[in-house]
Amino acid sequence: MSKTVLLTGATGYIGSWICRYLLESGYTVRASVRNKSNSARYAHLETMAQGLPGTLEFWEADLLKPGSYDAAAQGSDYVFHVASPFLLKYKDAQKELIDPALQGTRNVLEAATRSGTVQRVVLTSSVASIYGDNRDMQAQGLGTFNETHWNTTSSLTHQQYSYSKTLAERAAWEIATNQQQWSLVTINPSFVFGPPIGDASDSGSMDFLKQFLSGKYFGAAPLIRFGFVDVREVAMAHLRAAELPHASGRYILSNIVLSTLEIGKLLGQNGGNRMVMPFLKAPKKLIAPVAPLFGVSKAFVLHNADYPLAFDNSRSIRELGIQYRDFKETLREMVARVKA
Numbered sequence: 117m118s119k120t121v122l123l124t125g126a127t128g129y130i131g132s133w134i135c136r137y138l139l140e141s142g143y144t145v146r147a148s149v150r151n152k153s154n155s156a157r158y159a160h161l162e163t164m165a166q167g168l169p170g171t172l173e174f175w176e177a178d179l180l181k182p183g184s185y186d187a188a189a190q191g192s193d194y195v196f197h198v199a200s201p202f203l204l205k206y207k208d209a210q211k212e213l214i215d216p217a218l219q220g221t222r223n224v225l226e227a228a229t230r231s232g233t234v235q236r237v238v239l240t241s242s243v244a245s246i247y248g249d250n251r252d253m254q255a256q257g258l259g260t261f262n263e264t265h266w267n268t269t270s271s272l273t274h275q276q277y278s279y280s281k282t283l284a285e286r287a288a289w290e291i292a293t294n295q296q297q298w299s300l301v302t303i304n305p306s307f308v309f310g311p312p313i314g315d316a317s318d319s320g321s322m323d324f325l326k327q328f329l330s331g332k333y334f335g336a337a338p339l340i341r342f343g344f345v346d347v348r349e350v351a352m353a354h355l356r357a358a359e360l361p362h363a364s365g366r367y368i369l370s371n372i373v374l375s376t377l378e379i380g381k382l383l384g385q386n387g388g389n390r391m392v393m394p395f396l397k398a399p400k401k402l403i404a405p406v407a408p409l410f411g412v413s414k415a416f417v418l419h420n421a422d423y424p425l426a427f428d429n430s431r432s433i434r435e436l437g438i439q440y441r442d443f444k445e446t447l448r449e450m451v452a453r454v455k456a
């Protein structure tokens with residue numbers, strides 16, 4: 117008999133790819149959606165499911181409504197908790213980021229415990245719960261971040277998205293240790309890139325790419341490094357994290373570290389307009405005071421520009437068997453899909 121998975125965040129950028137791989141593998145997927153009558157939000161999943169061996173069902177639930185995942189968790193073998201807002205722009209961090217991340221994680225994981233059937237929970241965390249700012253690596257005397265590290269520098273007033281992911285992952289580990297029914301595995305991706313399946317995602321990944329393609333950083337940008345990873349590798353890691361009995365703990369998913377100038381150059385060579393990309397490093401002391409004009413804080417520029425960044429992805433390769441594709445392919449396919 118096929119296994120059943122409750123998948124939160126199925127409509128989103130990463131969730132849609134997870135949904136696809138689950139359906140390709142013959143699972144029954146209980147995709148949770150906020151509003152079943154808003155079918156435009158999940159039409160791409162229905163189209164995708166046609167012809168795939170698995171079964172797709174839609175269950176209504178909201179991260180902020182206690183108990184709303186209970187029915188979908190009952191009878192599920194695995195829970196993939198992917199849903200959480202990843203927004204680059206927000207007004208009220210508590211309401212828009214932290215409440216859905218933290219209360220949502222509690223609601224979904226408590227539903228898994230009450231289900232009586234769930235054996236494993238896979239949580240989409242982030243490298244944002246491993247570190248807060250690029251300067252943390254040097255400040256902690258590290259040459260690279262690995263799964264033993266935790267973000268200790270984000271707060272309600274600085275790097276709020278990273279704070280929301282840290283609180284949520286910490287809560288997940290605490291809930292996991294207080295029960296014996298299911299085991300927890302977390303996937304901690306860096307910036308996720310690659311072609312989206314649907315068009316409706318509000319993910320910061322789309323926002324970030326569109327800012328570069330639109331010429332927002334034309335000419336000069338502060339030199340800030342980010343880790344990047346393909347959405348398909350992230351999605352596959354979720355399946356392996358559920359299926360492999362030996363999978364445990366946290367897994368960093370990150371392929372390559374690139375600076376804002378390097379990503380601009382690669383975008384220009386892989387489908388983006390090279391005339392609108394940044395080619396000069398803006399000195400951080402000069403750019404920091406005007407950072408709010410670009411939608412980021414002065415502290416963000418000061419704590420991140422010019423610092424090195426590195427991730428150890430060896431656990432994901434060794435234990436989950438992830439093979440990272442050439443990142444140029446990721447960019448080419450993403451740009452082609454987003455421009456279309």
Ligand code: NDP
Binds near residue numbers: 150243305317
């Ligand atoms: P998307 O914005 O594309 O997806 C977010 C999903 O969460 C959507 O399905 C959305 O549903 C759902 N959601 C948001 N708020 C609620 C709510 N109140 N109740 C129920 N569902 C809700 O983002 P991504 O796919 O990029 O992100 C998915 C996960 O991956 C998040 O946990 C994010 O933190 C994590 N992540 C993302 C990275 C990236 O670079 N993209 C990097 C590392 C981690 P709806 O369709 O109804 O809006």
